[in-house]
Amino acid sequence: MRLINRKPGRSWRISLAILPFALLLIAYLAGSAARLADNPQDKLLPSVVQMADAVERMAFSEDPRSGRYLFWDDTAASLKRLGMGLAIAAVAGLSLGLLSGTLPLFGTSLSPLLTVVSMIPPLAILPVLFIVFGLDELSKVMLIVIGITPVIARDIEQRAREIPVELLIKAQTLGANTWTLILRVVLPQLLPRLLIALQLALGSAWLFLIAAEAIAATDGLGYRIFLVRRYLAMDVILPYVAWITLLAWLMDYGLKRLTRAAFPWYDGGRA
C-alpha cells in the first residue's frame, strides 16, 4: 500500500501522538542523568528532582524576602497583561477590520494604512513605547496591542470581504440599513473568525509579553526567566517555560472549544 493511503488506526493514533513527546523526554532525562553523573554540580540539564525542588520553592513556599508566592504572582501579572492586551486588540482589530472590509469608503483609506502598519516590527518600537507610555503596565499591554491588532484587523477585513455579496444584497431586500446589516449579518458571521484570529495571534502575543517583561518589569513570567538566567538557574527556567507552554496551549484549546460551542452553525460550513 502506498504511504499516502496508510492511515493510523484508533489505538495507533494516540501512541503516535505521544511518541515524539516521549522521545524528547527520554532524550532529556538520559542527557541530564549523564551530565549529572559526570558532574553533580552541573546546572545545564537539571534532573526532575531538582526541577521539582525549584517549583516547590517558587510556587508552594513563601519568598523569604517578600513573603509572597512568586510563581503565582508572576503568573497573575503576566496573564493580566496578556488578557488586557488580547481583549483590547480583539476589539480594535474587529472594529477596524469590520469597517475596512464592509464599507468601501472606509476601506479605501484604512486598508493601505493597515497593510503598512502591520509591517512595522513591534519590537523595534518597544523603546518608543517605553518613552511614551512609561515603564509600567501600559507600555507592556500596548506592545501586545500594537503587535497583534493589525494582524487581526487584516484577517477580519479579508473575511468580511469574503462574505458573499448575495448575502449583503439579500439583507438589504429584507429591509436592513447599513448599521443593522453590520449588526445582524456581518458581525455575527465574523465573530467565529475573530476567535480563530485570536487563536493564531496567541503565539505572537506571548512573544511580545515575554519580550516586554524581559526588558522592563518587576514581576511576570518573562521577568522571572530573564532574572534567574543570571544564575544559570535552569531548574527554574525549564518549569517556567513548560508552564507558559501549558497556559498557551490551554488558551488555544479554550478558544477552539468556545468557537465550536458559541457558533454551532460555523462548523457545518457555509450555506
Place this chain on the structure above:
Amino acid sequence: MSFIQVRNVWQEYGDQTVLEGLRLNIEEGEFCALVGASGCGKSTFLRLLLGQERPSRGQILLDGQPLAAEPDASRGVVFQRYSVLPHLSVLDNVALGLELPRAPLLGRLFGHAKAEARAQAAALLHRVGLDHALDKYPSQLSGGMQQRLAIAQALIMKPRMLLLDEPFGALDPGIRKDMHALLLELWQETRLTVLMVTHDLSEGFTLGTRLLVFDKVRHDPQAPSAYGARITYDIPLNLDRHATREAVAALPAHVTERLKTA
C-alpha cells in the same frame, strides 16, 4: 402605464457591451421567464432590476418612478446560492425580514413583537413545507429546502416584485418539479410580479406567462464583446398553449440549440 418600464437600457463594462437598447414593459402580476445562452446578460438585467447595478444608459421605471438605485424591501430576490444567512436558524432567517424594518437601531425585536414576528414567520414556513426544520441551521438543510427557505424569506417582505436568478439550477430534477409546483402556487396566491432567469427552456415554459429570449443580434468576429444582447423573442405563454408551441417551434435553431446545451 405598465408596472415596470425598461426604456432603452444599455449596460457596458469598459468597452464590453452586455445589454443594448433594451425596451420592455412588464405588467403587474406577470411571470416572466428570462432565457438565453450563458453570458448574454440575463443576470445583468436582473441585477439592474434589483438595484445592484445602475444602467450605463437608459432608465428603468417602477410604477412610473425611477427605480431606487440600491436594493430595498420592495424587491425580493432568490439567488442560486448564498441566498440564506448561514448563522441564523430557519425561523430567524425568515423572522429577520420582519425585525429589520421595524428596528432600525438594534435590528431585532423583543417581547411581544418578537413572538408575533416569529409566529408569522413560522406560518409562512409551514406554507413552504419547512415547519419541521424551524430550529435547524441552513447548512443542515438540503439544497431544495434551502431554496424553499430563501423563497419564504423573500415572500415575508410582501415584495411587489420577486427576482429569481436561476433559483433551481443546482437542484435535482425531481426536487426541481416540487419547487416549480410550490412557486406556481405561491405566485397564484400572492399575484406578485416574478422575473426568473433560467437556463432551462422547459422550466421557462412550465412556469412563465411570458418568455423573454436574450440573444446577441449583431456579431463582430474581431471584437466579440463590442455588441450586447437584446430581447430577441418576447412570447406570451398563458394565452394559447398551441400557439405557443408553434411560436417556439419557429424559434431559429441556433437559439434553441444553445439553450439546450447551456
